[in-house]
Amino acid sequence: FWMDLTRFAVGAGQFINRAVQYTGESLGQAERTQLDPALEELLARADSTKTWTDQIISQTEVLLQPSLARLEERLYEHLEWSIPSRPHAHELLGDKMTQAGLEIGSNTPYGKLISFSVL
Template sequence: MDLKKLAGQAGQFLTRAVQYTEERIGNAEKTELDQNFETLSQQADSARVWTEKLVNGAEAVLIPNPGNRMEDMIFEKIEKRRPNRLSNLEYLGLDMVQAGNNYGPGTPYGSALVRVGGAEQRLGLAERELVSNAGQGFVQPMRRFLDTEMKTIAREKRLLETKRLDLDACKNRLRKARSMDGQSPAQSDLRKAQADFDRQAEITKLLLEGVRSCQAAHLRHLNEMVEAQATYYKQCHNVMVDLQKELASVPFNPSAAGAFDNSVPVFQINDEEIDLKSPSSP
């Protein structure tokens, strides 16, 4: 273990803490970045916030169950894939098919249940394809943008703030130096701190400027999600139109299905029958 290195790092940390504290209470000057840099930084922060909202909103639409979203996230972290679960529509379709077979596929109701159940399963499969396609085309690349570019920018901005604190601490020491012997090393430290700060500011600025160029890729991802949704809704429409045609061809035999008795009920009060159809009935 390099004790000198550790002592130096501890000294730097303490110096930065003192500088930060003095700035907060107004006893030390702070180097300000130019307006163009500040504008780029604000735009990057705005892009991060809105991208997070868009990604979270898209995930909530594609996978409404928050428990399933959490499960997917864990599986992706551990096994690099999502669990292959059936959709609610597919579960409903399975129940309908089983119920239709139980009633008897030769009966009108049983036949209809089997047909509707098959349609629900196809809708569920289309829904899973939408989740997969929209996830790969929009959610995942936008999430990667947050996890790579935006995290890199955040890290470099923190490093820039550290370099700024070192620079201002050097400026403060130079102002407090009373003798030439004290000013000489302070000036040397200041030149090095200024060079480090300028280099880090330029690196950070280049990264911030790159955020604008990402919008073209984001537009492409957005189009891919729209395409996935258009395909999904078209599939759903076709499934439902076909289902309506199939149900229209199912024969409905009231007697076989247990039709309701349309005769007017007769009530009996005190051994007297009352026909509700009779106009003299009370």
């Protein structure tokens, strides 16, 4: 699953780079070229996809790295103390994935991937 997400993130990054290049070339001209509304929508979706992908990757790194909070939780469990309530890293990751799938849309490949992974 993570390999698919990584490949998708790389593809989205390449698309965004091409879009930025096209925009830079367009702005260099005296008159601004009117973009097709479908292209503008696609650019907005690509930007949103990149933002969410960056957030998901960041939260995944938090989940995979050793954490003092998890060590603290194990200590509380060992001592049979009540653990302070706060969201766990995997819960935060799931929330980000759900939010991304909802914002981008469940009818898109990214939304389907996110929606499927949360199930």
